[in-house]
Amino acid sequence: MATHQQGKKQRSRADWLLLVVGLILGSAFGFWITPTILYAEKPQPLQFNHKLHMEQVDNGCKSCHKFREDGSFSGIPGIKSCKNCHSGDEPLGNTPAEKEFMKFLKADKPIPWQVYARQADNVFFSHAAHAENAGLECTRCHGKHGESDKLRPYEYNRLTGYSRDIWGRGPIGLAGPPDRMKMDDCAKCHRDNGVNQACFVCHK
Numbered sequence: 001m002a003t004h005q006q007g008k009k010q011r012s013r014a015d016w017l018l019l020v021v022g023l024i025l026g027s028a029f030g031f032w033i034t035p036t037i038l039y040a041e042k043p044q045p046l047q048f049n050h051k052l053h054m055e056q057v058d059n060g061c062k063s064c065h066k067f068r069e070d071g072s073f074s075g076i077p078g079i080k081s082c083k084n085c086h087s088g089d090e091p092l093g094n095t096p097a098e099k100e101f102m103k104f105l106k107a108d109k110p111i112p113w114q115v116y117a118r119q120a121d122n123v124f125f126s127h128a129a130h131a132e133n134a135g136l137e138c139t140r141c142h143g144k145h146g147e148s149d150k151l152r153p154y155e156y157n158r159l160t161g162y163s164r165d166i167w168g169r170g171p172i173g174l175a176g177p178p179d180r181m182k183m184d185d186c187a188k189c190h191r192d193n194g195v196n197q198a199c200f201v202c203h204k
């Protein structure tokens with residue numbers, strides 16, 4: 001009888017131990033391994049230093065990220081705008097970034113930047129509405145990218161192809177903008193600002 005009791009006690013202790021070990025392994029999988037399996041990296045075509053360039057321009061961010069006459073946003077500046085300062089003949093070409101950059105300049109080829117904030121094709125987004133009409137700061141949605149001195153690798157979800165920045169970099173995805181830009185995050189700010197909640201506002 002006594003040994004039977006003892007065996008039961010030992011067994012239940014072993015069960016608890018298994019449960020705890022299982023929880024730890026499970027969490028490790030969720031927090032650490034899943035993101036590693038789920039996301040793949042693509043390097044940017046070359047490095048770009050926002051901080052250095054902000055010291056060279058006269059009109060802040062708008063020197064390069066302009067709104068056109070028709071109100072549309074020009075996005076990432078083309079190679080032509082780099083040529084305002086970089087002729088291609090200058091003695092630039094010591095660092096790897098400079099060498100890569102020289103190749104694009106000489107060939108007059110567009111630089112295939114990966115866009116961290118890129119949304120799926122069925123999502124409509126307008127910078128004029130947000131940065132001009134609503135007067136939102138770039139940092140509200142993009143964080144400190146405009147002050148950065150180098151680019152991190154672009155990461156995308158292997159299953160959906162979405163940029164990792166949409167779901168956020170945290171393992172449990174509880175953040176909001178600028179660390180994450182999911183449908184809920186867009187909708188939350190829209191609700192707070194009385195913007196029409198209909199699906200067709202954001203989906204075309």
Ligand code: HEC
Nearest residue numbers: 047048049053056057077078081082084085095097098101
């Ligand atoms: C307003 C002038 C100006 C414009 C416009 C400009 N640059 Fe530069 N850029 C500079 C200056 C000045 C340097 C520093 C040069 C040096 O260190 O000798 C520089 C340096 C660089 C470097 C080397 C920096 C490093 O960290 O190794 C790269 C790469 C570069 N620019 C890319 C670009 C690209 C891409 C564009 C276009 C989107 C661009 N630049 C537009 C002025 C400009």
Ligand code: HEC
Nearest residue numbers: 048053057060061064076113114115116117138142145146
């Ligand atoms: C000299 C030109 C230049 C200036 C000035 C400049 N940018 Fe950029 N910006 C670029 C280039 C080139 C890229 C593409 C490489 C990259 O992602 O950084 C870019 C990309 C970006 C992106 C895209 C990030 C994504 O989702 O992929 C953001 C956001 C951005 N810039 C914000 C800013 C802000 C904010 C400022 C002002 C504080 C600014 N930029 C000033 C040239 C410029």
Ligand code: HEC
Nearest residue numbers: 061065075076115117118119125130131136137138140141
């Ligand atoms: C309300 C959030 C929000 C604000 C504010 C905002 N952006 Fe964006 N930005 C986005 C989203 C979302 C995308 C991706 C759009 C897409 O995929 O259609 C984006 C994309 C970009 C890109 C890449 C564009 C391209 O199509 O190549 C640049 C550059 C950029 N933003 C710069 C800026 C700058 C500079 C400001 C400030 C003047 C700014 N953004 C303000 C949300 C925002």
Ligand code: HEC
Nearest residue numbers: 124125126129133134177181185186189190193195201202
């Ligand atoms: C920080 C607040 C904020 C965030 C985040 C935000 N929006 Fe908005 N959005 C606004 C405001 C404010 C307006 C109304 C602007 C106006 O009056 O034109 C608006 C308007 C719009 C419009 C209507 C533009 C038009 O044609 O009138 C669209 C589409 C839109 N947002 C899409 C998005 C999407 C997609 C996202 C997420 C990727 C997003 N927004 C994130 C604040 C936000």
Ligand code: HEC
Nearest residue numbers: 119120123166181182183184186187190197198199201202
């Ligand atoms: C404020 C802007 C906004 C509104 C309003 C909105 N969506 Fe979205 N929706 C998004 C964005 C941004 C994404 C992409 C990011 C994501 O998956 O969260 C998305 C993604 C989706 C997806 C794909 C989900 C996935 O995981 O791939 C579906 C389905 C969808 N929306 C349906 C709807 C329906 C139905 C409505 C109306 C009830 C609606 N959306 C209203 C912004 C919006």
